[in-house]
Amino acid sequence: MTSLSPIKILTARNIIGEGISWDSRRHLLWWTDIPSCKLFRYDWSDGSIQILDTPERVGSFGFVSGSEQLIAAFASGIALYEPYRRTVAWIARPDEVVPGIRFNDGRVDRLGRFWSGTMVEGGQPALRGCLYSLSGGREIRRHLHDVSISNGLCLSPDGARLYFADSPTRTIRAFELIEPEGILGKSTLFAQTAVGSEPDGAAVDADGCVWSAHWGGGCVVRYTPDGRIDRTIEVPTRQPTCVCFAGPGLDILCVTSARQDLDNQTLRAEPHAGDVFLYRPGVQGLPEPEYLL
Numbered sequence: 001m002t003s004l005s006p007i008k009i010l011t012a013r014n015i016i017g018e019g020i021s022w023d024s025r026r027h028l029l030w031w032t033d034i035p036s037c038k039l040f041r042y043d044w045s046d047g048s049i050q051i052l053d054t055p056e057r058v059g060s061f062g063f064v065s066g067s068e069q070l071i072a073a074f075a076s077g078i079a080l081y082e083p084y085r086r087t088v089a090w091i092a093r094p095d096e097v098v099p100g101i102r103f104n105d106g107r108v109d110r111l112g113r114f115w116s117g118t119m120v121e122g123g124q125p126a127l128r129g130c131l132y133s134l135s136g137g138r139e140i141r142r143h144l145h146d147v148s149i150s151n152g153l154c155l156s157p158d159g160a161r162l163y164f165a166d167s168p169t170r171t172i173r174a175f176e177l178i179e180p181e182g183i184l185g186k187s188t189l190f191a192q193t194a195v196g197s198e199p200d201g202a203a204v205d206a207d208g209c210v211w212s213a214h215w216g217g218g219c220v221v222r223y224t225p226d227g228r229i230d231r232t233i234e235v236p237t238r239q240p241t242c243v244c245f246a247g248p249g250l251d252i253l254c255v256t257s258a259r260q261d262l263d264n265q266t267l268r269a270e271p272h273a274g275d276v277f278l279y280r281p282g283v284q285g286l287p288e289p290e291y292l293l
Contacts, residue, residue, distance in 0.1 A: 002231050011275055014033040019242055020254050029042040079091055096145070107154055108288065112289060131150055151165040163204070171189060171199070172192075172210070197215070
């Protein structure tokens with residue numbers, strides 16, 4: 001483990017903080033607390049946090065080019081969402097999203113499509129999740145259909161490789177992303193995590209390395225483009241959930257976390273469970289692409 005202390009901790013006490021993303025246009029840091037149906041917005045300029053209610057649980061979201069809207073993966077489908085007015089314009093509610101299935105992790109790719117995958121809730125073995133992409137023309141495409149918990153969506157700097165984790169399998173796979181069709185080609189096993197440590201949300205830095213939050217492992221791992229572990233940062237709780245690079249220089253690693261299912265003894269030992277941790281790891285991230293309508 002690399003000895004690196006947070007430069008700041010944002011108090012959030014999230015049940016499951018997730019989907020953290022940096023809005024470069026407005027210098028805002030956004031994330032979702034999924035079970036609470038809330039979006040959090042941290043203003044980089046004055047340090048204030050605004051909490052916005054949502055009509056459904058939000059698993060993930062992206063920013064929309066030239067708009068104040070978000071492209072949001074709600075529990076039941078994908079919509080354009082205005083977070084201040086709480087207006088929802090549904091785009092896609094796939095037939096496969098039935099009771100026991102909800103949308104989870106998501107990311108906008110380098111060409112402005114929104115990718116998001118679903119997950120199985122409540123350990124129902126007969127149900128399976130899927131991975132979808134949504135183009136600016138509002139065409140939704142299903143790519144994978146045998147998923148337990150979709151996670152870890154992120155892309156190489158050139159957009160030619162898409163990373164995807166199915167958390168309970170403890171695997172991260174790297175897919176060839178075939179353009180201009182935007183379809184998945186061949187895949188390879190990129191990384192296998194340790195027992196008790198599941199790959200959750202992830203981001204790619206300017207060097208093409210993958211930063212993966214390891215749920216249960218209490219750490220964030222940096223993988224080189226060939227899948228080698230380069231660095232491991234211990235975080236102050238066992239359930240980190242997602243990462244992004246933020247700040248004007250994109251040099252601050254931000255890590256969300258969860259307090260779900262932690263007993264009182266554990267919460268006393270990990271008082272910052274559910275908070276957001278900010279680190280200065282000495283590398284730069286990449287701007288978040290925006291969804292193109």
